[in-house]
Amino acid sequence: MTLAFLVTTFLVCLAPGIGVVYTLSMTLGGGWRAGAFAVIGCTLATVVHLAAAMAGLAAVLHTSALLFQAIKWAGVAYLLWMAWGTLRGKGTLDVRAETPGAALRIVWRGVTLNILNPKIPIFFVAFLPQFITPGADGTAQLVSLGLAFVAMTFTVFALYALLAGTMRARVLSSERAMAWLRRAFAASFAALGLRLAFERA
Known part of the structure; x- marks a missing residue:
């Protein structure tokens, strides 16, 4: 495992996407505890995508236009539903007390949001082999690189949650700030949904 791989993986995980937006909005709405569960959900989704890529599902998604489109449009619908719920104050920025099963x-929700993005396993298939050392056990290297990617995902998202947690008290004290945040996160979920809608296998 090289420094280049770790730096590239860090930058990939740092880039704002569905998982980052979800983690930030959950932390601002429910605090560090909610943010931690969001991080767990997004990380579990990464594990599933990684396993799917290694099992060859990514190749199937790439060659089966129907399957790719079905997963993609389910993801678009879910993101738009998240946008509507956030805008109404009943989604990720809902600051009411936790209920059983929250x-x-x-x-x-974190797992579902990320699972319904069919580009991720395809990304793994294209990304990870670039860092395999010729002559060594390719399967073992893929597993090692994949686990490192999962660990980086958890670490970066946890840092996002910690950052949002430190800002939460100031945000909650301002109704105007909460209103703008709801609009901003709703717009972010909607924009991510629209971007996914234009993705091609």
Whole structure:
């Protein structure tokens, strides 16, 4: 595992995407605890995508236009639903007291948001082999690189959650700030949904 791989992986994970937007909005809405469960959900989704890529599902998604489109449009619909819920104050920025099963719902929502992006396993298939050393056990290297990517995902998203947690008290004290944040996160989820809609296999 090289420094180039670690730096590239860090930058990939740092780039704002569905997982980052979800983690930030959950932390600002529910605090560090909610943010931590969001991080877990997004990381679990990365594990599933990695396993799918290694099992060859990425190749199937790349060659099967129907399957790719089905997953893609399910993802678009889910992101738009998240945007609507956030705008109404009943989604990720809902600051009401936690209800039973809230942690599981946060994790599940994080998994679902990221699972419904068919580009991720295809990305793994294209990205990871670039860092395999010729002559060594390719499978072992892929597993090692994949686990490192998962660990980096968890670390970077946890840092995002910590950052949002430190800002939460100031945000909650301002109704105007909360209103603008709802609009901003709703717009972010909608924009991510529209971007996904134009993705091609």
